[in-house]
Amino acid sequence: MTLLDKHGVRLTVDDAIATVTLANAAKRNAQSPALWRALAEAGSLLPGNVRIVVLRGEGKSFSAGLDRQAFTPEGFDGEPSFLDLARGTDEALDATIAEYQEAFTWWRRNDLVSIAAVQGHAIGAGFQLALACDLRVAAEDAQFAMRETSLGLVPDLTGTHPLVGLVGYARALEICATGRFVHAAEAERIGLANLVVPGAELDATVADLAAALTAAPRDAVIETKALLAGAMDRTYEEQRRAERAAQARRLRDLAGVGD
Numbered sequence: 001m002t003l004l005d006k007h008g009v010r011l012t013v014d015d016a017i018a019t020v021t022l023a024n025a026a027k028r029n030a031q032s033p034a035l036w037r038a039l040a041e042a043g044s045l046l047p048g049n050v051r052i053v054v055l056r057g058e059g060k061s062f063s064a065g066l067d068r069q070a071f072t073p074e075g076f077d078g079e080p081s082f083l084d085l086a087r088g089t090d091e092a093l094d095a096t097i098a099e100y101q102e103a104f105t106w107w108r109r110n111d112l113v114s115i116a117a118v119q120g121h122a123i124g125a126g127f128q129l130a131l132a133c134d135l136r137v138a139a140e141d142a143q144f145a146m147r148e149t150s151l152g153l154v155p156d157l158t159g160t161h162p163l164v165g166l167v168g169y170a171r172a173l174e175i176c177a178t179g180r181f182v183h184a185a186e187a188e189r190i191g192l193a194n195l196v197v198p199g200a201e202l203d204a205t206v207a208d209l210a211a212a213l214t215a216a217p218r219d220a221v222i223e224t225k226a227l228l229a230g231a232m233d234r235t236y237e238e239q240r241r242a243e244r245a246a247q248a249r250r251l252r253d254l255a256g257v258g259d
Helices: 034-043 081-085 089-110 124-133 158-169 170-178 185-192 199-213 218-233 236-255
Strands: 002-006 009-014 017-022 050-059 113-118 119-125 133-140 142-143 193-199
Touching: 002 034, 002 199, 017 034, 017 081, 034 199, 050 089, 050 124, 050 199, 081 089, 089 124, 089 158, 113 124, 113 199, 119 124, 124 158, 133 185, 133 199, 158 170, 193 199
Parallel strands: 017 050, 050 113, 113 133, 119 142, 133 193
Antiparallel strands: 002 009, 009 017
16 A cells, blocks of 8 residues: 655555655655655654554665755755755754754654665765664665765764664764765674675565564564663663563553553
8 A cells, every 4th residue: 555655755554564665766866855754754644553664765776865956056946955044044944954854753663663675875864864764684785874074064864873872983983974885794794784685685684574573562562662772871770670660561461450
């Protein structure tokens, strides 16, 4: 069932598994404000029974990042150019960037597990979109790069927090400041990619992973994800208490006993 198909974004749902496809292969799935709004809309359209969201890109590249048209004086049709935004107030610029970020925030909702299936280039905004997901499966030809600094910018589409969490501060700084490519084998070695497989096996591997993630009861997965997602912000003792509280909820639910 197709729920959304516009601005280079297609959302399809098959029972508990949704697939969000970047569908502009001719432009290597380059990103724009319209695409970001469509991605945010996709998150809002998910039926309540969806447990897994797969993010993929058509063609040879997952996403080549921001469409360079954004940096022209004309910008995109019907959109303020980035140059126009820069001339606005601090409040207006902050609000606009916050709106753009909405496309990247919903992928880590506790009630979902999101998987990015990455082939070819995942550059800049493309890298950050892959980082927005819980898990990343990469084809052997995948190449990740944070190229914002080469443009005189910073990564601002929510990618810095998960990147530091995955690879640590020092390696994240080196990757962002140099803008170099992180190839698939290195991505797997340093924790950026959960799995690396031949390109021909990417879709099947992601499908198998999605099926495995739906095998356990949904509420147990939701509670476990919430525990893990908050672990780094808690002390050891706080995490112990969080574990006890979550387990108590699960036991009561399984026993049919109300709180």
